[in-house]
Amino acid sequence: MKITCNGETxxxxxxxxxxxxxxxxxxxxxxxxxxxxxxxxxxDEYDTLLLSEGNLLELIRFVGxx
Amino acid sequence: MLKVNExxxxxxxxxxxxxxxxxxxxxxxLFIVNGFPVAPDTMLADGDTCCLIRRGEMPTAEEMESLLxxxxxxxxxxxxxxxxxxxxxxGGLGTVVAGALARIxxxxxxxxxxxxxEPSNLNRQQYSISQIGEKKTEALxxxxxxxxxYVTIETVDGLLTEKSIPxxxxxxxxxxxxxxxxxxxxxxxxxxxxxxxxxxxxxxxxLAGYGDNNAIRTKKIHANVFIIGDGTSAAGPGQGLMAPRxxxxxxxxxxQILRILLGKD
Numbered sequence: 349m350k351i352t353c354n355g356e357t358x359x360x361x362x363x364x365x366x367x368x369x370x371x372x373x374x375x376x377x378x379x380x381x382x383x384x385x386x387x388x389x390x391x392d393e394y395d396t397l398l399l400s401e402g403n404l405l406e407l408i409r410f411v412g413x414x
Numbered sequence: 415m416l417k418v419n420e421x422x423x424x425x426x427x428x429x430x431x432x433x434x435x436x437x438x439x440x441x442x443x444l445f446i447v448n449g450f451p452v453a454p455d456t457m458l459a460d461g462d463t464c465c466l467i468r469r470g471e472m473p474t475a476e477e478m479e480s481l482l483x484x485x486x487x488x489x490x491x492x493x494x495x496x497x498x499x500x501x502x503x504x505g506g507l508g509t510v511v512a513g514a515l516a517r518i519x520x521x522x523x524x525x526x527x528x529x530x531x532e533p534s535n536l537n538r539q540q541y542s543i544s545q546i547g548e549k550k551t552e553a554l555x556x557x558x559x560x561x562x563x564y565v566t567i568e569t570v571d572g573l574l575t576e577k578s579i580p581x582x583x584x585x586x587x588x589x590x591x592x593x594x595x596x597x598x599x600x601x602x603x604x605x606x607x608x609x610x611x612x613x614x615x616x617x618x619x620x621l622a623g624y625g626d627n628n629a630i631r632t633k634k635i636h637a638n639v640f641i642i643g644d645g646t647s648a649a650g651p652g653q654g655l656m657a658p659r660x661x662x663x664x665x666x667x668x669x670q671i672l673r674i675l676l677g678k679d
Contacts, residue, residue, distance in 0.1 A: 379596035381603045388607045391576075408635065410599040410619040411648035413655050414507045414592050 351403040366397040370407065381408040417463040420480040425460040439466035475564050482519040490676060491519060497675045498522040500583035501590045502574055502602060504529075504550040506655055507618055508592035509540035509557075510664035515671065516558040516565045523558065524586060525551050526570035538657040576601040580609040588614035588638075588671045592664070594649070607636065614674035620644040621663035623653040630662050638674050642666040 349360050353369075360369060366389060370377045382389040383406040389397060399405070416423045418438050432454040435442045445454050446465040458464065473481070483491040497520050501508045504527035512523055527550040531541045545553040551569035558565060570582055579602055583589050589610070591602045599617060606615045620643035621630060629644040642663050649655045673679065 376596075379600050381600050381607070383607075388604055390608070391601070391604065408600075408603065408641065409645070410596040410603075410617075411622075411643075411646060412594060412596040412599075413620070413622045413647070413649035413660070414503050414505050414594040414599075414618060 349399075349401050351399055351401070351405055353405045354407060360399055364399045365395060366399060366405075367394040369399060369405075370394065373407070375407065375409055379410045379412075381410075382406070383408075415461065416458060419464070419466055419477065420484055425458065425462075429458045430454075431456045431458060431464060431466075434464065435466060439468060441468045441471075442466040443469055472563060478519075478562065478564050486518065493676055494519050494672070495521045497588070498524070498586045499588050499590060499671060499675075500524040500526065500586040501592055502526050502579070502583075503592035503594060503598075504539075504554050505535065505592065505594055506538035506657065506660035507621075507664045507667065508590070509554055510661055511590050511592055511668045511671070512554060512558055513540055513561060514665060514668035516562045518672065519562060520565065520675075522566040522568070524568045524570065524583060525554055526572075526574055526582065527551055527554075528571065528573045538655055538660045574598070574602075576605045579605050583610070583613070586613060588616065588674050590667055590671060591615065591617035592667070593618075596648070603635075603639075603641075607639065612638075614638040614671070615640070616667045616670045616674070617641045618643050618663055618667060620647045621660050622647045622649040622655050624656060624659055627659075627662060630659070630666060632666050632670055634679075638679060640670050642670065 349362055351358055366382055367377055370380055377394050385404050416425050418434055431445050444467040445452050447462050499515055499520055501512050504525055529550050531545045531548050531550055531553050533546055541553050549571055551571045555567050555569055591599055593599050603617055619641055625647055632640055632642050634640050
């Protein structure tokens with residue numbers, strides 16, 4: 349199954365949640381803003397949102413410092 | 415014609431600077447002509463720009479207005495003056511962003527932080543030794559009022575959350591995210607994109623260390639929503655937060671805020 353993440357095509361297995369996808373990218377889910385097909389995903393939906401074929405995902409990652 | 419304390423004054427042959435004191439600045443004790451300090455009996459020439467100063471005196475609101483309008487053009491000044499900007503986090507980014515916005519005459523600033531000034535902050539945050547231990551909100555308020563006494567300042571002394579941000583900042587034109595904690599950076603952007611559409615937003619990510627100046631970029635995420643930084647330089651062991659690079663990012667933020675306020679996106 350293919351999705352597009354930040355402009356790149358990614359192959360994922362069925363049943364991939366947003367949370368597992370973010371972790372597979374070696375990112376900390378608490379520091380990521382996720383937009384899926386134009387919708388901003390609430391933090392408490394990361395565990396349950398199942399990615400599906402053709403999703404357009406944008407992940408905005410933050411690092412510390414201010 | 416002369417320009418005296420931002421006002422146009424007719425020139426007459428033989429005029430000396432001291433002739434202007436009674437009418438323009440009684441008690442003046444510092445005299446500047448065309449940018450250079452001079453003696454009060456200096457002869458003036460047509461076209462000179464004169465500044466008469468009484469040391470230690472607070473400029474009036476009208477004087478500050480005319481100084482800002484002259485430098486920024488009246489149209490820009492009016493737009494900036496009626497603007498309201500929220501600043502979340504008053505550290506290396508927030509203190510610099512706030513200073514830049516106060517100096518250009520942004521009408522209202524809402525300053526939010528839960529912390530007090532610590533000695534370790536002074537390598538990059540715009541506080542001074544005498545302010546160690548003070549609440550950052552109060553210390554910064556005092557500092558900003560020294561830069562521009564006519565900015566309206568509100569303070570929010572406490573932790574912000576994803577839920578509270580839209581309530582605390584519901585009336586701002588632009589929100590500056592100057593947090594240290596990456597989870598709060600993400601939470602703030604998430605809540606703005608969800609609950610504050612229409613509000614300008616300028617966030618930050620990746621500004622630690624002393625890497626390439628030009629790796630600090632201003633990236634547009636959505637209409638009027640921007641993230642500034644190199645995206646990767648996290649604060650951590652071996653890569654501290656330092657005044658120069660944090661300052662570059664902060665001024666990117668401040669200029670982007672100004673651009674949003676002026677409709678330049």
